[in-house]
Amino acid sequence: MNTVIAIIIILGALVFFHELGHLLLAKRAGILCREFAIGFGPKIYAFKKGETTYTIRLLPLGGFVRMAGEDPEGIELQPGYxxxxxxxxxxxxxxxxxxxxxxxxxxxxxxxxxxxxxxxxxxxxxxxxxxxxxxxxxxxxxxxxxxxxxxxxAPYDRQFRSKTLTQRTLAIFAGPFMNIILAVVILIGYFLVSGVPTEEAKLGDLTPKGAAIQSHLQKGDRVLSVNDQKVSKWSELVSIIKENPGEELMFNVERDGKELKLPVTPGERKIEGKGTKEGFIGAYEATEFSVVESIKQGANQTWFMTKMIFKGLGELITGKQGFKQLSGPVGIYEYTNQAAAGGIPMLLRWAAALSINLAIFNLLPLPALDGGRLLFLGIEALRRKPVDPQKEGIVHFIGFALLMLLMLVVTWNDIHKFFLDKN
Incomplete structure (x- = not known):
């Protein structure tokens, strides 16, 4: 039940801020926004404020802002009426x-x-x-x-199609952009809660029954050397531990102004997808609490996650990774369940990763996505005239159908990955 609540809150927030970006920039351009919706399907709650109806719909798989002029208006006053x-x-x-x-x-x-x-x-x-x-x-x-x-x-000057190319582009791009901003804010919150890594070779929290705690290492210990190899950075310490799974290492640590020598044997775990093993001792990097550093780390981690997602997309395109790596609703549920088990900090980090994924996925130049709509605006800029709305609508409809098909495929992959293949 906690996982379900966490998913509702996280996905609800991600979709809300995504659609809020569209809404704010559309209203700023003077576009009549008929509906701001979270979810699809039948309405379960609705209220109207100003010109816009705000709704929550049954299927929590996204949302939309219905702008005047994007689709046929449905208002007809024919002669003889x-x-x-x-x-x-x-x-x-x-x-x-x-x-x-x-x-x-x-x-x-x-x-x-x-x-x-x-x-x-x-x-x-x-x-x-x-x-x-x-x-x-x-x-x-x-x-x-x-x-x-x-x-x-909707008079013509209140319709989406009447606005300048720049105004329409900003209204579409604002959704993914808000997800990136949201990720930065979430990660700032994460570092404010969990602290900012110091990058020193200093131990932070230790996991129960891990090699570190079994070898009598303590939180706050500063590692000076391992097997007489000097260590000054956390990355250097991690590298040595990973390279020596199951091998006894002699740690020289400083504790309360004294130097101690402690033998530590890293545990072993398989590296996913490689068939090899790496060492670990069950220790986290030491952290400090700083608002300024939290802001810096929030921005840096957003950039790092963005690069990693693009790297993964590149590997999908080149064939280095198969489509079985993609996850849908079932995968999101499972990963959220794992993050929730790690507490609020892990849940925040997972929410940020989801927000960045949502932004990048929506910017892909595929029909029915924001990226597809931006692609048509780009074509309009090159042709100096808009694409026929009817033809564009057909392309988006076909694209939406293909996306639904992809959703079914990744859901089947998730069922195999998390349930069938484990049995």
Whole structure:
């Protein structure tokens, strides 16, 4: 149950900040954002603030910001429609009711001759067949009502497609960028909680029953040499230990101003994917608590994790790593379970890694992802005209279907990796 709660909190936060990036930059550009959603599928909670409806949906596998003009609007006032009108104080049309008109206190009912809800913001029609031709101005925030569902109209200048290439690019890129910023903040929190590594050859926390504690090493011991080989950095100490699995090593350590010599025999563990072994003693690097260093380390670790993810992607592309290395929802559950067992610091580190993964995955130039949309914007910049929206929509639809297929494949891989192959 703790793992489920941890996943809900972590994924919820990652998706929330990702979509928040889209929302903030879209609103800044003046785009009408109809919905801010966490999850997909049926709504389980919704409220409206300003022009935007905020929803939580049943399937917690992502989220979206529905911007006006990205998809067909679903607002149609065709000639011949009989429409009820309600006006604002300035005499402009504030509400247009298509059906169930008896439920509303209407001020006029007209038969539409023409309607321009994007540019001129005008309605033209007749109250009766023989009546006078009437033209009405439409409020830029007028509401269209059909089947008791209300939708605010989107004049052209409030639509995604009306904005400059730079504004649209920033609105799309802001989602992944927010995930990178979130990772930095999480890792700063991680180092504030767990401390910043000192890089000295000094022992921090020791694991129970590890070789270090069994050899009477203590937290705070400074390692001066191993087998008479001088050691000054933690990386040097780790290197020697890894190279000598199962071999007795003589540690010369400083403790409380005194030097001690202690024999230590590193344990052995297999190196995943290589079939060889490395040594370990069950000791962590000593840490110090510093706000400034935590900020530096948060940024440095984000950069390091980003490079490692790109390295992994490169190995997938070149074939050095197979697709069995990819993980989906089942893998995320298992890894979150392992991180939760390590306490809050490990969970923070895992959340940061997930946030960076989400950012990079979304920036891949694949249809239906932010990277795919940015690719189309890049093509538009080169052609100096946008790609046909209908064609782009078809490409994104096919891309989404392929992504769902990939999700099924990696989920099957996870089931084998964590359950079937272990039996």
């Amino acid at each position: 009989r429409v009820g009108l309600i006006f604002n104080e300035q005499g402009a049309v504030q509400k247009m009711v298509v059906n169930h008109k008896e439920k509303y206190d209407l001020q006029k009912v007209i038969t539409i001759e023409s309607a321009d809800l994007e540019h001129k913001l005008e309605l033209t029609g007749y109250e009766t067949e023989d009546g006078e031709r009437l033209t009405f101005n439409v409020d830029p925030k007028a509401i269209y009502v059909a089947d008791h569902q209300e939708m605010q109209i």
